[in-house]
Amino acid sequence: DFRPRGAREVRQAGHAFLEMKRRIERNMEQRTTMLNGVSHDLRTILTRFKLSLVFLEQTPEVEDLKRDVDEMSRMLEGYLAFARGEGGDAGEQAVETDLRQLLEEVQSDAERQGHVTELEIVGDPMITVRPDAFRRLLFNLVGNAARHGDQIEITANHETRWLVLHVDDDGPGIPSEMREEVFKPFVRLDEARNQDEGGSGLGLAIARDVARSHGGDIVLGDSPLGGLRATVRLPA
Ligand SMILES: Nc1ncnc2c1ncn2[C@@H]1O[C@H](COP(=O)(O)OP(=O)(O)OP(=O)(O)O)[C@@H](O)[C@H]1O
Numbered sequence: 001d002f003r004p005r006g007a008r009e010v011r012q013a014g015h016a017f018l019e020m021k022r023r024i025e026r027n028m029e030q031r032t033t034m035l036n037g038v039s040h041d042l043r044t045i046l047t048r049f050k051l052s053l054v055f056l057e058q059t060p061e062v063e064d065l066k067r068d069v070d071e072m073s074r075m076l077e078g079y080l081a082f083a084r085g086e087g088g089d090a091g092e093q094a095v096e097t098d099l100r101q102l103l104e105e106v107q108s109d110a111e112r113q114g115h116v117t118e119l120e121i122v123g124d125p126m127i128t129v130r131p132d133a134f135r136r137l138l139f140n141l142v143g144n145a146a147r148h149g150d151q152i153e154i155t156a157n158h159e160t161r162w163l164v165l166h167v168d169d170d171g172p173g174i175p176s177e178m179r180e181e182v183f184k185p186f187v188r189l190d191e192a193r194n195q196d197e198g199g200s201g202l203g204l205a206i207a208r209d210v211a212r213s214h215g216g217d218i219v220l221g222d223s224p225l226g227g228l229r230a231t232v233r234l235p236a
Pocket residue numbers: 078140144145148169171172173174182183187188189190198199200201202203204205227228
């Protein structure tokens with residue numbers, strides 16, 4: 001309930017601020033409405049697609065279509081989560097979380113996909129994070145390692161008040177001049193290399209959002225395994 005008063009210039013500035021506030025509010029409202037509409041409409045159609053496919057004869061072509069539809073659903077969820085800003089803050093509460101349990105989940109997921117995945121945790125395995133957001137960060141980083149490398153190593157150190165976590169792989173890595181670029185939404189380096197492997201280029205943007213919203217960050221570097229090393233640092 002701010003009322004502009006005082007000298008004319010001050011009042012004008014005050015009114016300009018109020019107008020700006022109203023515009024921002026309208027904008028956010030429209031964005032939310034649009035996102036809800038898009039997600040509802042597209043999800044409905046995708047569900048219809050999936051149902052129709054079940055009733056067709058299960059030829060290899062239909063199997064392909066099914067995979068594409070699944071891929072589309074996954075990408076859609078990714079875009080929407082990013083647009084809603086869920087990488088950062090979806091109102092989730094930070095709670096004491098067992099890092100070991102989380103990492104073992106990520107590890108067995110990577111192993112199911114056929115990757116040798118080593119895990120080492122030094123120090124206190126209990127950390128205070130928003131668990132769903134943090135899990136998304138881990139899955140994004142380890143998912144990247146799995147997509148680009150064969151061997152994966154996850155090492156966490158929580159001996160101080162900071163958690164330092166490395167995700168290493170033996171893939172091709174990322175040239176140093178591109179290591180900031182790839183954090184931008186929709187940036188992908190390997191468009192040509194493996195186009196069919198999906199991916200929207202949002203994983204690192206979301207992971208960094210999560211890290212920063214916890215008061216930390218993610219940086220990329222060289223891995224001792226020969227590929228990429230993603231390092232997460234968080235006060236935890
Ligand atoms: N471990 C890695 N090794 C080599 N290149 C990587 C690695 N991780 C990411 N990249 C490169 O950075 C790009 C951006 O990664 P990001 O996770 O943001 O998107 P994505 O993996 O392509 O798609 P999404 O994560 O949305 O499924 C990737 O397309 C790839 O070119």
